[in-house]
Amino acid sequence: MDAVNYINTLDDLELSRATPTEPTFGIVDLAADAGFLRQLYGSMTQANMEWFSLFLGSSWQADWEQGPILLDLTSAPEFAGELVMMMQTKPLGVLIQSSADGAEMLQRCQRWLFNSGASILRFYEPRMLTPLIAAMTDMQRADLVRLGETWAWHNGHEWGQYQSTSENPEAGEKSPVVTTEQLKDVSWYRLAEHAREYAEYYRGNLVVHSDPQTWVMSCLMKANESGFKTKADQERWLRLAIRYGDSFYRQEAFKTVMEQQALTPAQQMTAMESNSEALNAQL
Template structure:
């Protein structure tokens, strides 16, 4: 995998950003928090806040309480400020600016939910803050703009920091019309690699002091995370534990004993293999 390509593309398409000072709307995932809907209702009692389920009129309509909602925050400054801190601690959704009418937004954003594959029953959660940058990076420009233009300016917290994206047609959103869009399986697979690139950027910053001797820390972390995925570790928690092992014992630790033997033990679950490797005394291996 070309670490430089994936990281550079992601940072160009969805660069780091400051927390947004102003925004008009949010797409929030009710399934991400048991209290989110109650918070919205509470805010409505003292602010002019409106919201609509994006599942309305779709095959997922009956499950609206576990789906995305479009929230109009233009007249809800209090809830808007409260939401920012929540977005920094939990993957609840994205916020954005838009010049489109609410009805147009509802129709076009709901249409994007069905754009993941050709068959019925496939849901594209394009508002998932941990995956929106990888998804945008994996799409060709035309598809990328099809997702971005309804919002003009998007902001989200990916678990490491704020990112943002701006539509090319910024300032002319009112003339945009929905067009069919299909995200292919290949693009979804590419998005997974771009997700690794985003995680590598975040972890490289977090573990910067431990990576001072490493050339191109982001690339080094990307390759370490890809090594973990190649060994069968896919969960975020597992990847970070693998990375800590690489920092402690060197990037080639999976090829060294006793790590190699531990990794090959089919009688141990993945978490148990990590735990066993973490108990191995530190040896004098290079970190690069």
């Protein structure tokens, strides 16, 4: 799939960027905050809340303190508001607005957690949920997020809210399966999400491009293909592309550095940035 299609698929999801206001459920990964349970127990003295480990009844049950839990927030609007604020600063999980009862929601979440019974699918990871939904089929999305529901998460940059626009008549009839190929695509959609963020941040430097998001995505894909896998190094690659053009890596000064296998990708990037300073000095 090319850069245009990855970007367009994200756009087609039509995510809202609004902050959630009235969630009825929350999925929280206890591994993301060692002190969350203490805060939860303190709040339960003021509000009637129920919570359930998603590892309940599985071979992972003994490790429940390091896994996801489902919170029923129906009777705890104040804590729900606190949870919204917490999720803006830590990758705790996802918030759900639904008319389902707690037992139904628990069953559904466990179905998705144990992807085809073979492995754990961390569908509640807020930094990966947009790419995961993008990689799904329409039927899978309608199974995860039922008609009339809203799922919300904060990816570290902004809120995203997804509402299903269709109903899956087969929802719940069999265990959902996210294929290996779909999981591979998740990383590319994550890259597309970064591309949209960078296109917004560097928009003043991208006015010469008719489609800044796609241009940035192409640059990030080339960085990844060239061995620069971290978000930090890919942004550094993008800055060089903005300054010298998207084919800068073909210039001898940069090509020579990239051929130095003894250097780590981060060291190569530092050397290329040093070369760019030397090039500027010669102008």
